[in-house]
Amino acid sequence: MTAGPGVRTGSRPMTRGARVTRVALLAVSIAFLGLLLLAPLGAVLIQALAKGVGGWFAGVTEPDTVAAIKLTLLTAAIVVPVNTLFGICAAWAIARFEFRGKSLLVTLIDLPLAISPVIAGLVLVFLFGAQGWFGGWLLDRGVQVIFAVPGIVLATIIISFPYVARELIPLMQQQGSDEEIAALSLGARPWTTFVRITLPKIRWGLLYGVILCNARVMGEFGAVSVISGHIRGVTNTMPLQVEILYNEYDFVAAFAVASLLAMLAILTLVAKTLVEMRSRTAGH
Amino acid sequence: MARGRIAAPSPLPGFGLTLGFTTFFLSAVILLPLAALVIRAFGIPPAELLGLLADERAVASYRLSFGAAALAAGINAVFGFIVAWSLVRYEFPGRRLLDAMIDLPFALPTAVSGIALATVFSPTGWLGGKLALAGVQVAYTRLGVVVALVLIGLPFVVRSVQPALLEVHRDLEDAAESLGAGGLQVFRRIILPTVLPALATGFTLAFARGIGEYGSIVFISGNLPFETEITPLLIVVRLEQYDYAGAAALGFFMLAVSFVMLLAINAVQGWGQRRLGLVAVR
Numbered sequence: 283m284t285a286g287p288g289v290r291t292g293s294r295p296m297t298r299g300a301r302v303t304r305v306a307l308l309a310v311s312i313a314f315l316g317l318l319l320l321a322p323l324g325a326v327l328i329q330a331l332a333k334g335v336g337g338w339f340a341g342v343t344e345p346d347t348v349a350a351i352k353l354t355l356l357t358a359a360i361v362v363p364v365n366t367l368f369g370i371c372a373a374w375a376i377a378r379f380e381f382r383g384k385s386l387l388v389t390l391i392d393l394p395l396a397i398s399p400v401i402a403g404l405v406l407v408f409l410f411g412a413q414g415w416f417g418g419w420l421l422d423r424g425v426q427v428i429f430a431v432p433g434i435v436l437a438t439i440i441i442s443f444p445y446v447a448r449e450l451i452p453l454m455q456q457q458g459s460d461e462e463i464a465a466l467s468l469g470a471r472p473w474t475t476f477v478r479i480t481l482p483k484i485r486w487g488l489l490y491g492v493i494l495c496n497a498r499v500m501g502e503f504g505a506v507s508v509i510s511g512h513i514r515g516v517t518n519t520m521p522l523q524v525e526i527l528y529n530e531y532d533f534v535a536a537f538a539v540a541s542l543l544a545m546l547a548i549l550t551l552v553a554k555t556l557v558e559m560r561s562r563t564a565g566h
Numbered sequence: 567m568a569r570g571r572i573a574a575p576s577p578l579p580g581f582g583l584t585l586g587f588t589t590f591f592l593s594a595v596i597l598l599p600l601a602a603l604v605i606r607a608f609g610i611p612p613a614e615l616l617g618l619l620a621d622e623r624a625v626a627s628y629r630l631s632f633g634a635a636a637l638a639a640g641i642n643a644v645f646g647f648i649v650a651w652s653l654v655r656y657e658f659p660g661r662r663l664l665d666a667m668i669d670l671p672f673a674l675p676t677a678v679s680g681i682a683l684a685t686v687f688s689p690t691g692w693l694g695g696k697l698a699l700a701g702v703q704v705a706y707t708r709l710g711v712v713v714a715l716v717l718i719g720l721p722f723v724v725r726s727v728q729p730a731l732l733e734v735h736r737d738l739e740d741a742a743e744s745l746g747a748g749g750l751q752v753f754r755r756i757i758l759p760t761v762l763p764a765l766a767t768g769f770t771l772a773f774a775r776g777i778g779e780y781g782s783i784v785f786i787s788g789n790l791p792f793e794t795e796i797t798p799l800l801i802v803v804r805l806e807q808y809d810y811a812g813a814a815a816l817g818f819f820m821l822a823v824s825f826v827m828l829l830a831i832n833a834v835q836g837w838g839q840r841r842l843g844l845v846a847v848r
Contacts, residue, residue, distance in 0.1 A: 501675025
């Protein structure tokens with residue numbers, strides 16, 4: 283904990299009014315978060331286990347669900363490395379150099395966070411749909427993008443590429459480049475400098491960015507929903523499988539798949555907390 | 567190393583390579599696709615485009631999307647502030663756990679939040695059942711849209727306000743109290759002015775996110791045209807009807823709104839920085 287102006291150094295006894303306020307505000311906070319966060323999370327787990335562990339297991343091992351899990355893992359295996367590479371490149375250019383048009387570049391990187399995921403799917407229809415700019419040409423050559431895996435991958439890239447870059451840019455700006463310049467002036471090669479100096483400095487931020495990006499990739503619903511065509515066992519990712527099972531009133535199976543995604547979310551939060559603790563101890 | 571006049575000189579390598587790749591990637595992944603949408607929308611004759619945008623069903627969807635997003639962001643401004651205050655100012659068992667949980671809506675896939683909220687708030691659900699006894703129906707009504715957006719927007723407000731609360735000078739609070747100021751007066755004259763820019767930023771971020779939200783809403787809202795149909799859902803409906811012009815018009819409108827929201831967020835943050843700068847000088 284850093285000692286900002288808001289942290290009191292000496293403790294003073296609370297007045298009666300302050301104690302009442304404290305109890306009231308804490309009660310409101312806990313009730314609000316309980317209703318909003320814990321109740322839905324609890325509902326996922328309770329519904330997933332409504333027919334016992336056997337019912338849960340049957341839900342997540344259904345062939346269509348297994349295909350959805352595989353597609354989600356495949357998408358993440360393509361998208362996360364691509365976005366990581368982009369994030370490192372963008373952060374290197376933006377945090378290490380001064381150039382014209384930099385703020386425009388930063389705004390462009392933030393753009394996917396401001397647009398609706400539905401728009402990310404929609405634009406791909408106009409590019410690669412049968413009447414889209416490239417759709418007809420690609421279809422003539424037997425390449426299907428819309429309602430197929432390439433479309434899912436592209437839509438997922440659009441909504442998830444900012445996350446690594448956004449973690450790294452402020453971190454690298456704050457760290458500065460004195461150590462890199464020192465290494466280079468002593469004759470280290472650029473690549474060696476990056477691997478030996480920069481990478482160790484940014485590893486916790488990079489790790490967190492990758493984890494956050496992965497969570498967004500595996501959980502994306504809106505963009506993928508527009509583009510996937512919902513073909514069972516073929517173009518359904520895990521969130522889409524959740525939707526289909528839910529709409530078919532197969533609640534145990536729907537919540538079983540949802541519970542896997544909820545576990546991923548909880549792991550993401552645990553990793554975030556660990557990385558924050560780690561970078562705090564490493565920074566001091 | 568090719569470094570033209572666009573960049574200030576630097577001893578570091580890799581400028582051309584990294585900037586080149588970044589620019590190429592952004593052009594391919596975001597500029598080109600957005601251009602396809604904008605050009606498609608401008609391909610529609612202006613009168614027809616206006617007709618599509620002013621369509622009664624579309625206008626009803628804007629009302630719901632903007633109204634629910636504003637209401638949810640307002641609710642979050644109040645409760646998110648109380649939550650941030652509790653996390654920053656009070657020590658209590660489980661504080662760290664609660665603090666980590668704030669990011670759950672970021673991490674939880676929206677479809678999961680959606681079916682979970684629909685289950686909890688459905689008339690047969692745990693909370694929905696109790697509310698139904700009181701005559702309040704949440705699931706499959708506009709209220710359901712607001713509830714989903716409160717969940718989605720919460721982290722934006724709490725994470726904006728938390729650092730600002732740490733900056734409030736507690737000496738000032740103590741001084742005010744010792745001079746006889748009541749709790750409310752301290753809040754209004756000292757705490758609120760310092761935190762207001764952060765609160766405004768959080769509100770705007772939550773509002774912007776709420777306008778475009780899709781996954782967490784479609785399960786709880788009922789999706790009735792004119793009643794509980796949000797604009798992003800209407801875009802999906804138009805696409806499914808092969809009404810590409812309708813989808814392009816609405817998509818273009820939503821994109822324009824996103825740009826305005828980005829400008830608004832920048833303006834609010836700039837205002838906050840100037841304001842806090844002034845406070846520090848005094």
